[in-house]
Amino acid sequence: MKKFAVILAGCGVYDGAEIHEATLSMWAIMKQGATYEVFAPGKPQMHVVNHLTGEEMPESRNVLVESARIARGKIYPLSTYDPSGFDALLLPGGFGVAKNLCNFALKGAEMSVDPEVEKALRSTAAAGKPIGALCISPVLLSKVFGDVRITVGQDPSSVEAVEKMGSRHVRTTHGDVVMDERHKLFTTPCYMLDANIVQIGEGAENIVKAILDSLH
């Protein structure tokens, strides 16, 4: 049975992992006969956003502790991730990716990547294993691997940023999966487009299928 590692960035679209993308990624993995374990970095979120008002809240939450809500408690610190135990790595999106796994939300193309996240990405690639990234997560691949073929959908400023980081952007719509064969990278836009939850499910199913197909 093929096994995915899934990296979460908190719990909630505006300051953490996008919940529909995370849930439907785990669902898509298991639906296609594979299994998964969930990881997140054990560090404070960049901030906490009230998802009703969009305003910042004067409190502090931990990325690992909040990600555990999506994982129902079954989650591990990203520092313990070892690609030898997995067949593939998958990163759902959400602003938490751009705020907690890197600082793309603040710095754009000048961003830096969380050291644990960078190590996870580099060690997975070095082991010759595929990496999938949904929504805004492909910016991580762009920063770490540079000249890669990816998609972040159609948003002009995000497209400009990944091109500035040396990547070749492919414009996509709902459910499309872009593959970089050389680096074994798979990307799909999900909520980088104005999508509904069924389209998110299709994106998750398609990227997981493409990754599983590449393993045969």
Next chain:
Amino acid sequence: MKKFAVILAGCGVYDGAEIHEATLSMWAIMKQGATYEVFAPGKPQMHVVNHLTGEEMPESRNVLVESARIARGKIYPLSTYDPSGFDALLLPGGFGVAKNLCNFALKGAEMSVDPEVEKALRSTAAAGKPIGALCISPVLLSKVFGDVRITVGQDPSSVEAVEKMGSRHVRTTHGDVVMDERHKLFTTPCYMLDANIVQIGEGAENIVKAILDSLH
């Protein structure tokens, strides 16, 4: 297009709405050609649980504000719910149901129901519209409507509690949906069983399908 109202109880299995059940309910509604709006009561959660350790955290969170994470900000106070705008009402599970929508987690069969939740249930039933409840949510139907035919899966103490509240319990397994024709109630066990996320998706699809079929 048929329209569901979905009531959430926070964001996270141990103190709020169960995230997989909530997400896959919304997905199942839209997948079957219907649409939804999301509601939650604007009040403090009973408590906040660290989902990594299972321990209570010394902070306060609001049910509506946290539910907004699952709804991506598109959510309304339960006080504004009016069944005339909807074809059916759906309640995903999670301990938040037993802690924030009622106090079943503390009181068992002696529980009381949040007044806004009770009003939503009674007004929907009075309008002759169906109500679906996943996981532990059927205890609400048991308390409010009494002599109803429902399932909470197989857990002995939960079964005993709903029987004590005057309901007829049907023992079920993954994906089963129990219908009470007289009250137009639909229930399915989901994570009241030791289920995986694909089985949660099947439970959500089946209960939404049964409700939609009943509308034809």
